[in-house]
Amino acid sequence: MTKDLSIKDMKLYAKAASIIADLSDLGFAQGSPLDFNEVCKIDQLHYHGVASVQLAIDALAIEKNANVLEIGAGWGGPSRFIAGKTNAQVTALELQQDFNKVAKILTARCGLDTLVTHRQIDFLQAEFKNLKFDHIVSWLALFHIPKRELFTKKIYELLSPGGTIFIEDLMQGSAYKRADVQLLNKELFANSLVAENNYLQGLRAVGFEITSAENMTSDWLTFTSQRLNLFLRTREKFTKLHGEEAFQDKKHFYSKMVEFFSDSSISGIRIIAKKLG
């Protein structure tokens, strides 16, 4: 019998509090006020950091007072950056309790708690009553969530008419059929990897008009390869701060990402789309 997957099997998520230690090391003592422009250099758990979040802000034209939902907010990095840059109201929804707790602390320290609301819940279970969003954004989170058809429909229904989405996500790669899918799912906590055409078809099926869909695979292979090389060079400093086990966990995760992109087990996409009607 196969053991149920746990999100903590994915080594990127081992220790949510590590960012607090990193901030202290950078000179921001525990509890001290923070500037989101500084924190955003280390709180983004996706590729190309805030450059990608700024792309979303520009592409969706997110404005002051807009109502935004981020699905799978991690440490709350993208949500804080959107709120800080635009004064939009952002709901940062996150499954993991420890990440949500740290995210909330960071948002308060950045003085953004009137703009960013953190909610710890599985997106599939979350109720929003009659709340509708102008924009829904998500970075590298949707592939974690089972029942793709169901959550795609839910995203559509949570948007106001004409509402827009920005998604970066992992998908099946061209050699997915040859991959060890069980291992892949465990390493990435992947619960809904699909091929690119099925991904886009699923969005169109619920009523989205695709504004743009960019295959990010080769870009993300380069990014993850550089990230691994840079990380390996920080060994001494990283180990002093977080310990050898944390170093090995992160090295393992970063290496696996390079391996999975290199052998085409996985691929990546950036999508901008609009709710028709």
Ligand SMILES: C[S@@+](CC[C@H](N)C(=O)[O-])C[C@H]1O[C@@H](n2cnc3c(N)ncnc32)[C@H](O)[C@@H]1O
């Ligand atoms: C790779 S991280 C990205 C975090 C953030 N979007 C960023 O880019 O910094 C993906 C996040 O999605 C969260 N997540 C996974 N499944 C989820 C679910 N069903 N509902 C809400 N969040 C989920 C994970 O816990 C994780 O923090």
